[in-house]
Amino acid sequence: MNEPVVEFRNVFFSYGPWSVLEDVNVSIERGDMTSIVGPNGGGKTTLLKLVLGLLTPTQGSVKLFGGDPVLQRARAGYVPQHWNFDMQFPVRVIDVVLMGRLNGNRWLLPYRSADKAAAENALEEMRLSDLRKRSFSALSGGQRQRVLIARALAGDPEILLLDEPTANVDAVAEEELHELLHELNERMTIVMVTHDLRFVHKCVSRVICVNRHVAIHPTGEVTHETIASIYAGEMRLIRHDHVCAPGEQH
Amino acid sequence: MQLFHFSFMVGLLASVSCGIVGSYVVARRITYIAGGIAHCVLGGIGAARYMQVVHHWDRFDPLYGALIAGLLAAMIIGVVSLRAKEREDTAISAIWSVGMATGILFIWGTPGYSADLQSYLFGSILTVGRSDMMLTGLLGVIVVVCALAFYQQFVAVCFDEEFSRVRNVRTNFYYLVLLALTALTVVLLLRVVGIVLVIALLTLPSAIAGHFSRTLWQMMGLAILFCAILTASGVALSIRTDLPAGATIVVLSGAAYLVVTVGRGLARYWPRRKGVRA
Numbered sequence: 443m444n445e446p447v448v449e450f451r452n453v454f455f456s457y458g459p460w461s462v463l464e465d466v467n468v469s470i471e472r473g474d475m476t477s478i479v480g481p482n483g484g485g486k487t488t489l490l491k492l493v494l495g496l497l498t499p500t501q502g503s504v505k506l507f508g509g510d511p512v513l514q515r516a517r518a519g520y521v522p523q524h525w526n527f528d529m530q531f532p533v534r535v536i537d538v539v540l541m542g543r544l545n546g547n548r549w550l551l552p553y554r555s556a557d558k559a560a561a562e563n564a565l566e567e568m569r570l571s572d573l574r575k576r577s578f579s580a581l582s583g584g585q586r587q588r589v590l591i592a593r594a595l596a597g598d599p600e601i602l603l604l605d606e607p608t609a610n611v612d613a614v615a616e617e618e619l620h621e622l623l624h625e626l627n628e629r630m631t632i633v634m635v636t637h638d639l640r641f642v643h644k645c646v647s648r649v650i651c652v653n654r655h656v657a658i659h660p661t662g663e664v665t666h667e668t669i670a671s672i673y674a675g676e677m678r679l680i681r682h683d684h685v686c687a688p689g690e691q692h
Numbered sequence: 693m694q695l696f697h698f699s700f701m702v703g704l705l706a707s708v709s710c711g712i713v714g715s716y717v718v719a720r721r722i723t724y725i726a727g728g729i730a731h732c733v734l735g736g737i738g739a740a741r742y743m744q745v746v747h748h749w750d751r752f753d754p755l756y757g758a759l760i761a762g763l764l765a766a767m768i769i770g771v772v773s774l775r776a777k778e779r780e781d782t783a784i785s786a787i788w789s790v791g792m793a794t795g796i797l798f799i800w801g802t803p804g805y806s807a808d809l810q811s812y813l814f815g816s817i818l819t820v821g822r823s824d825m826m827l828t829g830l831l832g833v834i835v836v837v838c839a840l841a842f843y844q845q846f847v848a849v850c851f852d853e854e855f856s857r858v859r860n861v862r863t864n865f866y867y868l869v870l871l872a873l874t875a876l877t878v879v880l881l882l883r884v885v886g887i888v889l890v891i892a893l894l895t896l897p898s899a900i901a902g903h904f905s906r907t908l909w910q911m912m913g914l915a916i917l918f919c920a921i922l923t924a925s926g927v928a929l930s931i932r933t934d935l936p937a938g939a940t941i942v943v944l945s946g947a948a949y950l951v952v953t954v955g956r957g958l959a960r961y962w963p964r965r966k967g968v969r970a
Contacts, residue, residue: 544859
C-alpha cells in the first residue's frame with residue numbers, strides 16, 4: 443500500500459507551441475499536505491488538471507492511485523477556482539453540493555437518499571448547514587469556497603485537489619479555511635495550488651515549486667533564495683514582489 | 693373560431709418546450725448559438741420547398757427541412773465549440789448567414805409565388821391546423837422527456853463543465869444533446885413567431901423567470917407560465933387588432949422583460965436608500 447497517490451514521470455506538457463511543463467518528476471504520498479507554488483502562468487493549474495485527467499501529457503506519464511487518471515479520478519475531489527462561476531446561474535447551495543455525487547455510470551438519476559445524506563454531511567463538516575437553501579450567487583467568497591469543498595467531499599474522496607482556495611477570500615475566512623483543511627488532512631491527502639506562502643510555512647509538509655520546471659522542497663528548506671529562484675522572472679518585472687519570502691507579512 | 697382554438701393550443705404546447713429549453717439556453721449563455729441555429733433553418737426550409745415544387749417530393753414538408761437543417765447546424769456548432777473554442781463565434785456567424793443565404797438561393801430558384809416564406813420568417817400562428825398541432829405536440833414530448841430525464845446532468849454540465857468531467861459525466865455528449873434540443877425547440881417555435889423572432893421567445897420568458905428563481909426547475913416552471921401567458925395574450929391581441937401575431941407576441945415579451953428588469957432594479961435600489969437614511 444506504499445505506492446504514491448500521484449506520480450509524474452518525465453512529464454512534458456505544451457499548449458500547441460507553448461511549452462508549459464518540462465520534464466516533471468513528482469510523487470505525492472498518501473496523507474501528504476502538499477502545496478504547489480509558482481508565478482502566474484508557471485503551470486500550477488496545468489499540474490492539477492493533469493492529475494485529474496482533464497489534460498493529457500504531451501510526453502511522459504501521470505498516474506493517480508497507480509493508474510490512469512481518467513479511470514481513477516472519481517476517487518479525487520476537485521475544488522476549482524471559486525470566482526470563475528456565472529453569478530446569475532440559478533442554483534442553491536445544496537444543489538451544488540449534490541453535484542459531488544454525480545457518477546458517469548448512472549444515467550437517469552434523481553439523487554438517492556444516500557446521496558442526500560452524503561451532501562448533508564459534507565455541508566455540516568464545512569459548517570454550511572444553515573445556508574443549504576441559499577442561492578449560491580448570494581454567498582461571500584469564503585462561503586462559496588467552502589461550498590465547493592463540500593461538493594468535493596460529498597464524493598467521499600481520498601485526495602483533495604484545490605486551486606487557489608485562499609485567493610479572493612477575506613482574512614477571517616482564510617483562517618477558517620486553513621483550519622478546515624488541516625482537519626481534513628487527518629483523513630485525506632491534500633494538494634493545493636496557492637499564492638499564500640504564510641500558510642505554506644505553517645501547515646504544509648511539502649512544497650512543489652513550478653515554473654515550467656519543478657523543484658520539490660520540504661517546507662523547512664523553503665528559503666528566500668528558493669522562492670526568489672522560482673519567481674525570478676516576475677521579480678525582475680515587479681521589484682517589490684519579494685513579499686513572498688517566508689516570515690514576512692503580506 | 694376553430695382556427696383560433698388551434699392557435700392557442702399550439703402556443704401552449706410550444707410554451708412548455710420553450711420554457712424548459714429556454715431556461716437551459718439562458719443559464720448556459722448560449723442564446724447566440726440558438727440564434728445561429730434558428731436562422732440557419734431557413735436553408736432547410738428553402739431546400740425542402742424547392743424539392744416539393746421542382747421534384748415533386750410532395751410529402752417533404754418545409755418543416756422537415758427545417759428540422760434537418762437545425763439539427764445539422766447544432767451539431768456543427770457543437771463540435772466546433774468543443775474542438776476549437778476560440779473559433780466558436782466565427783462558426784456561429786458563418787452557419788447563421790450561410791444557412792440563410794442557402795435558403796434564399798433555393799427560394800429564388802423555386803418557381804411560383806413563395807407567399808409562405810413570410811410565414812416562416814415571421815410566424816403564422818393564426819393559420820395553424822391540426823397537423824401543426826400534432827407535430828408541435830410530438831416534438832414537445834421529445835424535448836420535455838429528454839430535458840427532464842437528464843436534468844441533473846444538464847444542470848451540472850451547464851454550471852461547471854470541468855467538475856462534471858472529473859465525476860465522469862459525459863459532458864460533450866450532454867452538451868450536444870442540449871444543442872439538439874435547442875434545434876428541436878426552434879423548429880417547433882417556427883409556426884408561432886418565425887425564424888427571425890424565435891430567439892426572443894426562447895430567451896425573454898426565461899430571462900424574466902430568472903429574476904424570480906433560485907433553482908433551474910423553478911426557472912423552467914415560471915418560464916413556461918410566462919411564455920404561455922405572453923403567447924396567449926399576443927394571439928388574443930392580434931386577433932382583435934389585426935396585427936401580425938408573431939411580432940405582437942415578441943413586443944409584449946420585450947415589454948414584460950423591460951418592466952420586470954427595471955422593477956427589480958428599483959426594488960433593489962429603494963430599500964438601500966431607506967436603509968442609509970435610517
